Amino acid sequence: MTDDAPLFRVIASFIRRGIQDGEYPSGGPVPSETELCAMFDTSRMTARRAIDELVTEGLLYRVQGSGTYVSHIELKKIYRTHGFTHNMQALGVTPSSRILVFEVAEPDGDCVQALQLGADEKIILLKRLRLADLEPMAVETVRISYQKFQKLYGRDFTSASLYDALRDEYGLEAGYSRQRINAHTLTGADAVLLFGRKSGVALHVRNIDYDKNQIPIAYADSYYHGTKYTLDVIIK
Amino acid sequence: MTDDAPLFRVIASFIRRGIQDGEYPSGGPVPSETELCAMFDTSRMTARRAIDELVTEGLLYRVQGSGTYVSHIELKKIYRTHGFTHNMQALGVTPSSRILVFEVAEPDGDCVQALQLGADEKIILLKRLRLADLEPMAVETVRISYQKFQKLYGRDFTSASLYDALRDEYGLEAGYSRQRINAHTLTGADAVLLFGRKSGVALHVRNIDYDKNQIPIAYADSYYHGTKYTLDVIIK
DNA sequence: CAGTGGTCTAGACCACGCC
DNA sequence: GCGTGGTCTAGACCACTGG
Numbered sequence: 234m235t236d237d238a239p240l241f242r243v244i245a246s247f248i249r250r251g252i253q254d255g256e257y258p259s260g261g262p263v264p265s266e267t268e269l270c271a272m273f274d275t276s277r278m279t280a281r282r283a284i285d286e287l288v289t290e291g292l293l294y295r296v297q298g299s300g301t302y303v304s305h306i307e308l309k310k311i312y313r314t315h316g317f318t319h320n321m322q323a324l325g326v327t328p329s330s331r332i333l334v335f336e337v338a339e340p341d342g343d344c345v346q347a348l349q350l351g352a353d354e355k356i357i358l359l360k361r362l363r364l365a366d367l368e369p370m371a372v373e374t375v376r377i378s379y380q381k382f383q384k385l386y387g388r389d390f391t392s393a394s395l396y397d398a399l400r401d402e403y404g405l406e407a408g409y410s411r412q413r414i415n416a417h418t419l420t421g422a423d424a425v426l427l428f429g430r431k432s433g434v435a436l437h438v439r440n441i442d443y444d445k446n447q448i449p450i451a452y453a454d455s456y457y458h459g460t461k462y463t464l465d466v467i468i469k
Numbered sequence: 470m471t472d473d474a475p476l477f478r479v480i481a482s483f484i485r486r487g488i489q490d491g492e493y494p495s496g497g498p499v500p501s502e503t504e505l506c507a508m509f510d511t512s513r514m515t516a517r518r519a520i521d522e523l524v525t526e527g528l529l530y531r532v533q534g535s536g537t538y539v540s541h542i543e544l545k546k547i548y549r550t551h552g553f554t555h556n557m558q559a560l561g562v563t564p565s566s567r568i569l570v571f572e573v574a575e576p577d578g579d580c581v582q583a584l585q586l587g588a589d590e591k592i593i594l595l596k597r598l599r600l601a602d603l604e605p606m607a608v609e610t611v612r613i614s615y616q617k618f619q620k621l622y623g624r625d626f627t628s629a630s631l632y633d634a635l636r637d638e639y640g641l642e643a644g645y646s647r648q649r650i651n652a653h654t655l656t657g658a659d660a661v662l663l664f665g666r667k668s669g670v671a672l673h674v675r676n677i678d679y680d681k682n683q684i685p686i687a688y689a690d691s692y693y694h695g696t697k698y699t700l701d702v703i704i705k
Numbered sequence: 706c707a708g709t710g711g712t713c714t715a716g717a718c719c720a721c722g723c724c
Numbered sequence: 725g726c727g728t729g730g731t732c733t734a735g736a737c738c739a740c741t742g743g
Binding site: 462 | 538647649693695699702
Binding site: 475476477511512513514515518532533534535536 | 734
């Protein structure tokens with residue numbers, strides 16, 4: 234695993250592991266920059282770089298003249314958890330899906346703009362009922378470019394994560410995700426699926442996911458069960 | 470303004486201004502690291518540091534072997550916009566408030582834990598109906614430590630931002646905000662205030678705001694008008 | 706190939722917290 | 725005063741992109 238990873242990342246992983254193992258408890262100090270230099274026989278800039286990474290992740294914070302400390306709150310769950318599958322796994326429940334629609338379709342105007350599609354470019358539309366431990370949690374519609382991600386069409390996404398497939402098949406590294414959230418009364422067939430009733434209160438999340446080069450990848454609408462599901466985000 | 474700011478921050482501001490002025494358009498390149506070195510007569514590490522800052526802010530992104538480019542989406546609105554007042558101002562509407570409750574109170578268990586309060590420590594509880602251009606948008610309840618922020622009790626928060634007061638009076642620099650979001654059917658007096666009816670669909674946001682040293686500052690529950698209000702966040 | 710970003714070195718001086 | 729983090733230098737070699 235350490236194969237050819239840059240040294241600063243090795244150091245960062247070392248600290249991360251120390252935190253996970255409880256060696257560096259919440260609120261307590263991690264080794265100082267000079268100590269890390271000695272431990273890894275490196276220069277201070279490199280040790281600093283490792284800490285920088287963990288600070289921007291929110292795992293550590295620095296206090297000038299005193300030291301670097303482990304954050305009190307666990308941000309780890311929030312970062313890098315794109316997609317329903319990973320969110321559910323982080324919560325310790327088993328995610329699954331029921332495919333409702335899986336087709337090549339014409340994008341609407343919003344979708345063209347969001348995904349920066351060319352003229353006449355089609356999309357793969359995947360609509361799924363999302364379950365957590367077999368309980369309906371959300372109705373999700375994801376749209377990706379058919380031209381770019383043709384290989385994924387027809388794949389079985391009953392239990393697989395779409396984001397995993399995008400990473401594994403196309404080497405996409407996740408960047409930002411822009412989310413617009415509001416409350417919504419869901420009616421019709423979707424409400425029956427999600428609530429077992431003709432209407433219910435849902436959390437509507439519309440998100441556009443970008444890769445690390447800011448290229449839009451996916452455009453999705455999710456309606457989460459209002460009382461069962463809570464979004465947890467960190468804003469900096 | 471440039472007084473004794475570190476050089477890397479001066480360079481970052483220079484680039485930021487260039488973006489704002491349209492000199493570096495969305496998707497276009499900013500000066501390369503070596504160019505910045507020459508422009509500011511500095512070493513590469515310093516120029517890099519400036520770019521680092523803008524990259525973690527989401528304003529720029531790097532492509533190895535090619536250059537550094539201006540992001541396509543505007544993240545500026547999302548970062549550093551703590552509180553309703555600033556959010557509304559960013560949207561170009563005029564925020565105001567009607568004070569519903571303003572008192573020194575006993576915290577409940579969740580609040581004690583969230584704000585890491587000592588035994589018998591009291592809180593200032595401020596509940597407001599939040600208006601945008603005189604339209605009801607949210608019912609918000611903020612709790613802060615009475616012991617720490619006594620000076621603010623009795624202050625007029627009809628149009629003032631609580632977060633501005635905390636910064637100006639106590640020099641607090643904002644850090645993270647942790648938010649838990651779900652959908653909720655609001656009933657009772659609050660529903661009448663917000664919807665003019667006995668019940669309505671609301672976006673429930675419970676957030677804990679931390680300063681830059683990870684000390685909890687405020688604990689708030691907000692119920693936003695479900696159809697009028699949309700939360701807009703970026704997740705990395 | 707030249708130019709870009711990615712990583713790294715071995716020092717330096719300063720501002721700050723704590724004892 | 726000593727150790728901490730905050731900033732900075734003037735180089736270096738590598739990996740990658742582009743023409």
